[in-house]
Amino acid sequence: MLDWGRVKFFWGEVAQNFTRNVTMTLTAIGTVAVSIVVLGAFLFAREAFDNVMRSVVGQVVVAAYLKDGVPLPRIAAIVTELRADPRIDSVRYVSKSQALSDLRHRLRGQVDLGLINQNPLPNAVIVHTRDPAEVPGVADGLRERPEIEVVNYHSTTFQKMVRMEAVLSIIGLGIVALLLAATALIIYNTIRLTIFARQREINIMQLVGATRWTIRWPFVLEGTLSGVIGAGVGLCALWIAYRAVEPKIVVNLPFLPLNLTSVPVGHLAFELLITGAIVGMLASLISVSRVLQAA
Amino acid sequence: MILYQDVSLVYPNGVHALTDVNLSVARAEFLFLVGSTGQGKSSLLRCVYREIRPTSGDVMVDEQLLSRLPHSKVPALRRKVGVVFQDFKLLNQKTVWENVAYALQVTGASSRDVMRRVPRILELVGIAHKSKMFPQELSGGEQQRTAIARALVNNPLILLCDEPTGNLDPETSSEIMALLARINAKGTTVVVATHNQAIVDRMRRRVVRLINGRIAHDEERGRYHVGLG
Numbered sequence: 001m002l003d004w005g006r007v008k009f010f011w012g013e014v015a016q017n018f019t020r021n022v023t024m025t026l027t028a029i030g031t032v033a034v035s036i037v038v039l040g041a042f043l044f045a046r047e048a049f050d051n052v053m054r055s056v057v058g059q060v061v062v063a064a065y066l067k068d069g070v071p072l073p074r075i076a077a078i079v080t081e082l083r084a085d086p087r088i089d090s091v092r093y094v095s096k097s098q099a100l101s102d103l104r105h106r107l108r109g110q111v112d113l114g115l116i117n118q119n120p121l122p123n124a125v126i127v128h129t130r131d132p133a134e135v136p137g138v139a140d141g142l143r144e145r146p147e148i149e150v151v152n153y154h155s156t157t158f159q160k161m162v163r164m165e166a167v168l169s170i171i172g173l174g175i176v177a178l179l180l181a182a183t184a185l186i187i188y189n190t191i192r193l194t195i196f197a198r199q200r201e202i203n204i205m206q207l208v209g210a211t212r213w214t215i216r217w218p219f220v221l222e223g224t225l226s227g228v229i230g231a232g233v234g235l236c237a238l239w240i241a242y243r244a245v246e247p248k249i250v251v252n253l254p255f256l257p258l259n260l261t262s263v264p265v266g267h268l269a270f271e272l273l274i275t276g277a278i279v280g281m282l283a284s285l286i287s288v289s290r291v292l293q294a295a
Numbered sequence: 296m297i298l299y300q301d302v303s304l305v306y307p308n309g310v311h312a313l314t315d316v317n318l319s320v321a322r323a324e325f326l327f328l329v330g331s332t333g334q335g336k337s338s339l340l341r342c343v344y345r346e347i348r349p350t351s352g353d354v355m356v357d358e359q360l361l362s363r364l365p366h367s368k369v370p371a372l373r374r375k376v377g378v379v380f381q382d383f384k385l386l387n388q389k390t391v392w393e394n395v396a397y398a399l400q401v402t403g404a405s406s407r408d409v410m411r412r413v414p415r416i417l418e419l420v421g422i423a424h425k426s427k428m429f430p431q432e433l434s435g436g437e438q439q440r441t442a443i444a445r446a447l448v449n450n451p452l453i454l455l456c457d458e459p460t461g462n463l464d465p466e467t468s469s470e471i472m473a474l475l476a477r478i479n480a481k482g483t484t485v486v487v488a489t490h491n492q493a494i495v496d497r498m499r500r501r502v503v504r505l506i507n508g509r510i511a512h513d514e515e516r517g518r519y520h521v522g523l524g
Contacts, residue, residue, distance in 0.1 A: 008406075016393075207346070207384065
């Protein structure tokens with residue numbers, strides 16, 4: 001059963017250490033904050049970059065050009081069948097007259113299409129998949145239909161883009177892992193130093209009959225709290241920086257499909273807060289246990 | 296209360312701190328351990344609260360063999376044995392009150408118990424008026440009184456004092472020793488390791504002299520220089 005007297009005692013010890021060891025407390029919190037700023041900035045940038053890659057790859061469509069003479073009811077049936085396919089997000093029918101009109105619009109002022117007295121363009125069905133990885137499969141399915149003349153989705157370019165996305169994602173993950181390890185080590189070392197500075201205090205606690213866990217708990221709670229507060233401070237700094245920089249990125253880099261608002265900021269913040277708390281807690285637990293073992 | 300049986304202690308650096316020590320200290324006894332620096336006085340005391348373990352032989356405290364005491368039971372032993380050091384070993388971030396209360400709180404004592412026992416013990420050692428001060432704001436004598444209060448707050452059976460007057464002036468030393476005598480009169484076994492000849496000679500209690508880690512002399516109502524020839 002939870003002993004509230006003990007809980008009160010442990011938190012009392014934490015409060016006392018926070019208020020009476022101000023320099024050490026601020027050092028630990030500051031280190032966590034700076035580490036979280038670096039880690040958080042990279043995670044945010046990676047998330048934004050992944051969004052860009054997803055958006056570029058996601059723009060790939062499959063264009064299926066129909067043979068001349070396929071009757072309109074058959075085309076309507078094909079469109080209905082494709083819409084029922086769970087892999088497919090949307091299907092758009094573009095008639096040959098619509099295609100010519102679009103081409104005229106696009107090339108307006110550049111090429112005079114008035115010289116063409118016959119429409120050479122075929123009827124087409126433009127398919128957009130839910131997942132870019134489904135594009136080749138959907139394209140193969142369309143090729144097997146007798147009504148379809150040609151299927152095009154720039155397969156070589158598409159496969160290069162998918163490969164590049166995968167490689168960049170793995171590199172990003174590797175950098176996150178390295179950065180996370182560096183963050184954990186920096187926080188661990190700082191907390192370890194603050195605890196080693198209190199080695200004498202811990203020895204005295206043992207001499208007056210405190211059990212190992214009675215000594216450990218306040219340090220573990222203090223480390224967790226330092227981690228949470230430090231991460232909170234780091235997140236505040238990141239939020240301020242984001243609010244200041246975001247409009248400038250949108251204005252100065254309009255060619256990049258950076259949709260910063262789609263980055264799950266709340267989710268990232270929660271992850272960073274948990275990272276701070278766990279690293280702070282483990283760093284304290286390991287450090288204080290080492291001091292106790294050495295005693 | 297305390298029994299040393301053929302206790303020998305060799306430190307990892309090869310120094311023989313204690314050799315074949317056999318000593319018995321009765322309940323409510325007052326004993327001086329004397330001898331010059333490096334003769335084994337502190338080592339003998341440290342065996343009692345299991346800060347070190349003898350290389351051979353055994354120590355028994357309150358009928359409990361310390362060689363068989365599991366590590367998890369050491370805190371409970373240390374609540375039965377109060378220790379006072381020459382350098383006081385107070386927690387500098389805590390006030391006098393908090394230093395004394397801490398020794399009680401780690402045993403799981405209730406807030407009510409702490410509020411009841413701490414003022415009494417501070418009153419007993421004559422430091423109640425400085426309860427809100429931090430160790431560094433106190434004189435040596437006041438710090439030692441605080442350390443004694445902390446050692447006594449759990450009502451220990453034994454009070455070990457390692458050079459308790461080593462950092463104090465003669466007047467304060469006398470006051471501290473008078474306090475230890477009062478505590479002993481209430482039934483606590485008191486063992487004091489000291490160099491202070493004046494105090495040992497004045498109090499005329501049992502004196503055990505250590506030379507090179509061996510008991511050279513043991514005399515009831517002894518004097519500091521007994522056995523030195």
